[in-house]
Amino acid sequence: MIAFIKRSGAWLISRKVELGLGLRVTVAALSALAIALAFGLKLPLWAVLTSLIVTQMSVGRSLKATRDYLIGTVGGAIYGGAVAVLVPHTGESALLAVLVMAVAPLAFIAAINPSLNVATVTAIIVLLLPAMSHSNPLDSAIDRILEVTVGAITGLAVSFLVLPSRAYSQIRLGAARVLELLAAVLNELLSGLTRGRDNDALHALQDGIGTAIAALNALGIEAERERAAKLSSGPDTGPLLRTILRLRHDIVIIGRASVVPLPVELQTRLATPLAAVSSATTEYLKSTAAALRNGRGAPAIWPVQSALEAYASAVATVRSEGLTRGIAGDVVERFYALGFSLEQVRQNLKDLERCVSDWSESAGVAATEPTGGI
Known part of the structure; x- marks a missing residue:
């Protein structure tokens, strides 16, 4: 009971x-x-x-x-x-x-x-x-x-x-929800490069992201309406929403690049660095979501950068050893598209770090202001 x-x-x-x-x-x-x-x-x-x-x-x-x-x-x-x-x-x-x-x-x-x-x-x-x-x-x-x-x-x-609810404060919750969904999808996609993936689960996650982003964009419009009416104050919602949308696009490209697992010889060499990238990136997205919910500063991004550098180094070694020769052209294209997408993820996560820092500062200011209502 x-x-x-x-x-x-x-x-x-x-x-x-x-x-x-x-x-x-x-x-x-x-x-x-x-x-x-x-x-x-x-x-x-x-x-x-x-x-x-x-x-x-x-x-x-x-x-x-x-x-x-x-x-x-x-x-x-x-x-x-x-x-x-x-x-x-x-x-x-x-x-x-x-x-x-x-x-x-x-x-x-x-x-x-x-x-x-x-x-x-x-x-x-x-x-x-x-x-x-x-x-x-x-x-x-x-x-x-x-x-x-x-x-x-x-x-x-x-x-x-009566218990006024500002769209501006709901932006944090909506953005956190999208980041958690992105983390789940990214983990499934990168894991699928070496062990295959559950397409049914992946489709369900992808559909959830689309719905969550649509709701987040609607909140952004309402939040800007409140800012225009001087009912809310804080950073512009645009940079945060645009950064999350770019991360969503990165996930889509990674999904296209990971339609099938990597060839066995590449799996053997890249499984460990890919697992490190997946672990560091998904953990960073989840920690960032928690930071947005709680109004804290952005988590440290260096684990993601270190993991991506290690992966880039492993890819360079694979190429220097000629392991990409003889692989079908479409597989090679997807392989290099994956590397490009991960680099885009790194850049967008840096932008996300800056956005979350701005929102954590606004949370500190808001905490000192009276909320009103009954």
Whole structure:
């Protein structure tokens, strides 16, 4: 029982970002309903739903959701209300024609700019709700704007005040996750040069990297939005994200170079230095991921450099002894592509070291600043 409680507690701690979002969404929904009832809004439902939509995982994402939802709602309400007021539609055929006039242009605009897709929904509500409830289209448009405004402001305020989660701080966790995945893939690829590899496991890891990088890039956009709004401070996210992406490209090239194991004679001579490169590089990536999570400085990179120098020396010896002669051309090409890729990894790890040092300095500054919220 104690072990179960400990595991449950550790799992909850690992999901503190998600728990924070759950709390914010709950508070936003309750607050929006209370405010809508206090102001006597006709349909408090829309205020509650809007508060749920704009309360996002990070402040930066909430800012964008609020902006898009308000712009789309106001635009859709104004257009839908204008069509409803200016175009008579007393019969069913006329109502269908007016609906086409309201939906078609806004759907076209939403296809060009998906962030405005709520405008179409708003126009339909403003147009059809009065027909069903026998109310005034202008009043319907005004009510819709007020309800959405209450929900949007409430959701945004809750995102700022209740356990606020900055995309800028989430960048550390996302980058650490990608580095750990890169370490696992690199270890599998380099090991496969001398013992073969598990392609199913490798494909699963590669898919995970793609998903993690996409999520990291989205966080980067949100973090820069926060920086622009003076909600976060620290180093530019660009260098860190670009360096991680370059490392990802290096892994892809290594994967192409290691489609099949090296010839037996090369395996015999290079197995030990390759194992050292794999061990040092994967350990460095894992240590760097831990440093990002904890706000520490970058780990020492010299073990990676020493291992790569030893591998380069072993390759030079193999070439001087003529062991690459007589090998198929495509195998030789992959062999030299591997050496080029490992050199690129070394350069990009140096850039990563500099980026992590910058982020560790910003973590020290952030630790002294008040976080706010409740």
